[in-house]
Amino acid sequence: MTLFALYVLSLLDGLLCGARVSMGRSAVIRKRSYYVRAQLRGLAGAQIVGTVALVALILVARLSGHRALLRADLEAAAARMLWIFVPYAALVLGNILLRLIPSVDIRSATSVMMLGPLTAIRPLVMMVGVFYGISASTLWETRLLGLFILALMLLLEFALNLRASRAQSCEIHSLV
């Protein structure tokens, strides 16, 4: 269950990463379909990350001589990670919900004072969460898997950003 919760959070993260990297890269006014496409790309990216992580987990479990112990250790590490990731996700979603209030001042404030800084600390939150999760684990497999998944998650935003940057550059080159 805890591993599934992490998976759901990673999908949410991918969705928001997709939106974030697309911002400031399109100048049309009606952007709903543009953002939906960007979010779907982020979601797909997170799904790829999740699949790769699952394959790695299965491989490690197959090679491990103590599967039951590994499973318990992984569950414990995932549970600890949730202590960092769930409040972070709640803070982000809470601020997104605040934007439903029809006040331009409140909406601007949530963007500038909350979502901006929360975006900036994402890599740090990822690292703190994973290191906190694996800090008490007893098996090297758990630690290795944790670090591997951390690298994948950090790579996700980088890859999405690179793709969006190239698409923008192509579009601008076609204009000028």
Next chain:
Amino acid sequence: MRGFWNPAQPEITDLIIQHDPRTLARLPVRKQDVLQVFSDFGNRKALRAVEALPEHQGILDDRAIDRLLIATHWEMQRLAEEFHHGNRVWDLLRRAVTAIRNSGFRETLRIVDVGCGTGYTLRWLAAHVPLEDHAVELVGMDLNSTLIREANRLAALEQLNCRFIHGDAFSREHSGHIFLSTGVVHHFRGEALLDFLRRHEQPGTFAFLHYDFQPSFLAPFGSWFFHYLRMRTAVAKHDGVLSAIRAHTARTLVEAARAAVPGFASGIYGARIWKTPAPRVFHTLLGIRRPLLPEFHSQLGIRGARLGELR
């Protein structure tokens, strides 16, 4: 004062594009000349950003600069979107429009966006406001032909009822009933600010609304943080923060407006958030013909609390 924080220095985009003031033709820009300006100010951030710009035999590459400008303006649009700038403009503009209509003016009202860039404000208005109901015409003007081309392309892409013209917004053939601008006024300093405002004194002009950064103790740091997080190009990061540093105080703007265009009642709108002492990021230099004042005050309603002294 030397370095990045000196408000007397120009922004990078003020220097890397030059036009003939009479013909508006693009002029070649020597990279070394731009570097020299920032070297004199000891602004290493700007020097790094300008060093990275492509050149041919010492002259900045026009196409590369145009691409950079477009990318920068797309990023700046994000800032406007996050601050809900379109809503803010329309919230005040519609009251000015109604006040003018109630004074008996029946012709189509021409609203001119001065230094419109890629035309975000007008395109937003065209996309969200029933222009026919208000009988307004939206025209954006800029001296930069690349940005005007991009503004027209974007408007056509979404079939928006607004147009953009390469030229002088205050010329006789393009004169507006209402002038507005965003982030433009701080580019004019000293006598140039007075000259800019004097040009609003035209027979057909009823009002002007100029939105710009509001200076405060925290503004440069807040702007630095915001641009560091949100902007991607070095030029946008540099110029965005420098804009907040160079922003005019409310007092400078109002004194300049009252001296330059005495035919308008001038004041600052929207300086504080609600009734708190917290400053808004943008404030508005507002000018309106004196006979329209009572009707305009009436149209403001409770928004009147956001208005400073208008005289």
